[in-house]
Amino acid sequence: MIEIFQYEFMQRAFLAGILIAILASVSGTFIVLKRYSMISETLAHSALVGVAVALVLEYNPLWVAVVVSVLSAWLIEYLRSEFSLYSDAILAILLSGSLAIAVIIVSLGGEFNNSLFSYLFGSILSVSNENIMTIFSFGIVALALLLVFAKEFYFIAYDEEVAQISGIKVKLLNYLLVSIVAIIIALSIRVIGTLLIGALMVIPTVAALQFRVGFLHTSLLSMVFAISSVILGMTFSFYFSLPSGATIVLCVLSIFIFSLIFNKK
């Protein structure tokens, strides 16, 4: 086997990277269309509130972070749908709010043995088998839900009111979508870091949108872009000794730039 696969941590990194690339790109299409592109930033900061709470109460930070992220995602969806605010503004507001609350909890609760912010930085190279199992078992469920309701999500992204009149359970599906995304993000940040999950959700989709093809092809393209960036990025980072996450992001960024130039009219 070639050198790159002779290390177990590299095998795990490839596996986890591809899993997350699939999950992120499939959910990312809807996220971008709903103007939720920054949701991973916001939910990452909400997760910090969860971590802070967990540290104060001495719970398991991961699961509290997942719960707080999902609650925050519901709040985002609630504000968007009930008050018809700009979705990007809601994300900005919740990001600031979460961070402020986290900072205040830290200042009141004191005592952490761990930098709160280190929670936001994962490394795809230190993924454990356990991590992969968690992502895999959740990922299958998430992917199944995303695919079964893909057409509905698509219709909703296109026009919520018409979708509702057509008998689609818009509210339920909206909450379902943000919940899935929140769980994907909360599970991923500790494993691969906010940077990577955010980039894999948004950039492949935006790159695919440049080709101006229908929905199905856009989704497929975006998945192809995400997976190839992971593979290319990991390979480059291996042979040129670069940080893996950042290298993957640069790869997906290059694909994006290429898509822009290629499709410039």
Next chain:
Amino acid sequence: MIEIFQYEFMQRAFLAGILIAILASVSGTFIVLKRYSMISETLAHSALVGVAVALVLEYNPLWVAVVVSVLSAWLIEYLRSEFSLYSDAILAILLSGSLAIAVIIVSLGGEFNNSLFSYLFGSILSVSNENIMTIFSFGIVALALLLVFAKEFYFIAYDEEVAQISGIKVKLLNYLLVSIVAIIIALSIRVIGTLLIGALMVIPTVAALQFRVGFLHTSLLSMVFAISSVILGMTFSFYFSLPSGATIVLCVLSIFIFSLIFNKK
């Protein structure tokens, strides 16, 4: 004089806070309307690239950060106007891209004596007279430009093409606006932190929008909200020993929640 003003640092903090509240809320109205709500997050991360470059080349981090932020803002505007991408997606992409580049510079350029990220955290309590002078002298110019071209910015936010046909220099003004915003952000993050500047740009405006009044009143309301949050937040943080930045954010957040409830139909 009351206790809170007996300390010079509190006087400086109030002064700087109110200055930045005015600047942020006036520019924030256009930022929110152009769906650039997350621009402070993105530009803060672009500033990190500047800081990393400055540290490697041994330049002054502040000014390199300002330059890189402005360049990044131009890139955002270029991508939005030339490729008509979603503005929130562009911000997400540039945020990821900047962070990845910063991480790679750090990994290639060797060592930094402290967390690069500490650049993103300022404290309004340690503002120096020099900081205030910088903000003030730049702020006057920025404010003057924003007010002179307010109507034009407003028209452009409403409909770019029609504004252009009406003889408004849309391109020039768009670049001017993002440049002003980029400089405000780059100067502010080191002084008061990304958290605070981001919150003061977006939340007061969104709160003001809930009142559904015309442009002038929306701008005024948003300024009132921003300034009062600074004053309230500083006061609370003083008497309850809370971190000032986070407390100000919680205040402006409360005003936002109040606006939502008050205007719920």
Next chain:
Amino acid sequence: MPLRFKIPIFDVKNLNFIVNGQKILSNISLEIFHSEYIAIIGPNGGGKTTLVRMLLGLEKPTNGSVKIFGKKIKNFKDWNKIGFVPQRAAQVDQNFPATALDIVKMGRISKRKLFSSESEEDIQAVNDAMIKMDILDLKEKMVGTLSGGQRQRVMIARALASQPEILILDEPNTGVDTVSQNRFYALLSKLNKEDKITIVFITHDIGVIADDIGRLFTINQKATICNNPKEALSCEDMSALYGISAHLVHNHKHEH
């Protein structure tokens, strides 16, 4: 006469809608029955769109009740019996990744059972709808690049593809060219007469369809219901509605 003819499809009682102290709709009561063809007219801001949105539960009335098939809106489930083309249907985000075909296919989504894929029937219905609106050649075009009128036709085709029993159209053909408009009016008339589809049609172009429609609602805060549309279109009534002297039917210059 079967029983369903007795239960009105829409049953509106004493509907009021007040926003910021301003009365938008005032004490509206009306019933719409199966296989009726109803036109709604009224001046801009008269409340036509608001009324239709309330019929569909998209807006909550200040007071009064709306029933669909005898059920309260929140208990109504059979939404796929209803096809709706909203007034602002053609507002499409330029970047949205959808071809005209993708959009028309959306009309079938709610018909589809979970896990089942596209059936022959789906494909047939989509195709028929596209032929009816004459947009087969736009199939593969991205909606973002369509002209205003082309887009409007795609939206109507989406509603037709769902093969609804009730078709609710809020000025669907604004911006559609004259020839296509006439064809569309003929199509509506045919759907109503042959397929017994109930049609609720908001339009300003009442003159053209006066022969086809069964009843006419004029909405200007209050509702007036005319069972004989031609009669209602006399100048006297219209001037009351629009506030000035109006010639609705005979308002076009023409040569003979």
Next chain:
Amino acid sequence: MPLRFKIPIFDVKNLNFIVNGQKILSNISLEIFHSEYIAIIGPNGGGKTTLVRMLLGLEKPTNGSVKIFGKKIKNFKDWNKIGFVPQRAAQVDQNFPATALDIVKMGRISKRKLFSSESEEDIQAVNDAMIKMDILDLKEKMVGTLSGGQRQRVMIARALASQPEILILDEPNTGVDTVSQNRFYALLSKLNKEDKITIVFITHDIGVIADDIGRLFTINQKATICNNPKEALSCEDMSALYGISAHLVHNHKHEH
């Protein structure tokens, strides 16, 4: 005859527009002169909007040239002579903080000198425009809450407020109620006749204004220019344009 009458306001030569290998506009040449009233018609997707956008430099032609007042578009500076109502003008973000008055005032912004505030003249022009479009009572309403037709009227008022020499309207009155439409047609005719304003008007409602207009351009990929509109509106020409038998002028049912 003053010199300005000799230089065409718009001078289009051999304009072609090709997207993705598809010809949208093919070899269009035309001139528009001062104080003309020109109507542009054509089927949906014919290229009317595209042509107008090229006249205004919003879209770049694949080849061919457009001159305004004898200047290339990029050298043209006097934009505030032009009032434009785009086809999708009424697409307004629900949250945008603007009253109807705010929008109409936008028409004055480019007239204003740097640092100067609102003049008497500005206020007068805004008021006049609102009266003309009959929207004075909507002054303080947020555009997001206006009805479709009300909003369209606000957009037209914004263009009128700028007191342009040239008014370019891309289906501005779709969704405007019948009575207001007729009033609007009369207004256009008056602006053209009395104030010598040049008007370029894309519409599907050609029958109604046939008497007012000077020349008619029919655009369906290629352009046909008729100097005598009434003549052009015979069935033969139209059927060539729309591809089927068409009655443009006399297509409305009516009673006599």
Next chain:
Amino acid sequence: DKKSVKNSSKKTVIVSTFVLFDIAKYISKDTFELVKIIPNGVDIHTYEPSPKMMAKLEMSDLLIYSGAGLEPWLSSFNFKARAVGIGDFIKLRTLDKKSDEHSHHNHQCSHSAIDPHFWLDIENMKRATDIITYEFITLEPKNKELYLKNRDDYFTMLINLDKLYKKRLASCDLDMIITNHNAFSYLSSRYNFHVKSLLGLSPDNESSPKDIIRIINDVNNFNAPVVFYENFQSDKAMKSLATQTNVKIDSLHTLGNVTKDEANKNVSYNDIMLENLEKISEALVCH
């Protein structure tokens, strides 16, 4: 009553970090109102002060801080009283690339690679103790004797600590320890061992595959018994390394700050350094 009068007449001295607090407390005993800015259990890299703390700072008679970029929230503060940045008075180490550093001569340049953890070197500690003692004497000359005596005691402690380190680390099988970040260059250069670190000094560095392979190879080649992460930093990367290589994982104390538990137990600089010594000697397999 008498006590409270005496209390209020005490001058206030503010210190920023745990180590400075340890020195100042020992030297001054109870002669100053001594305040530590960074609360126990907070990561010094992400701390934000409250107005009350800044008020204390502004009203204080003396401020002693580390410098070298550890207190960004002080960076532009206008001090009224005297403020002493210890980092300005001692030779700070600069690091090259990540991984092995060593050989580097001690010059103080403005290069970005300054290692701020100067307190991990006993000589620097002596220097800091001297500076603090001198400042205290200037502030309260009447206690000069007391301060000098306390300083000598503290010196003795430091010297003993130094001897103990030298003795315990004299003969070891290995000459390197493996850590997450390289925060221990002061220790390693003084006691002649190497620090192989996954990442550089900066806590937000990200590793490349080669970094990991390098460390895995080091662990395997040298049979390292344990890998370290620093307290207050994420243990995730090292945990993953430890499972891959089947070695123990432990934390090393950078003394940037202490947790509340440690503070309650009144742990001192000496205690922590001794604990670190145990861990290091185990990692180096010393006899």
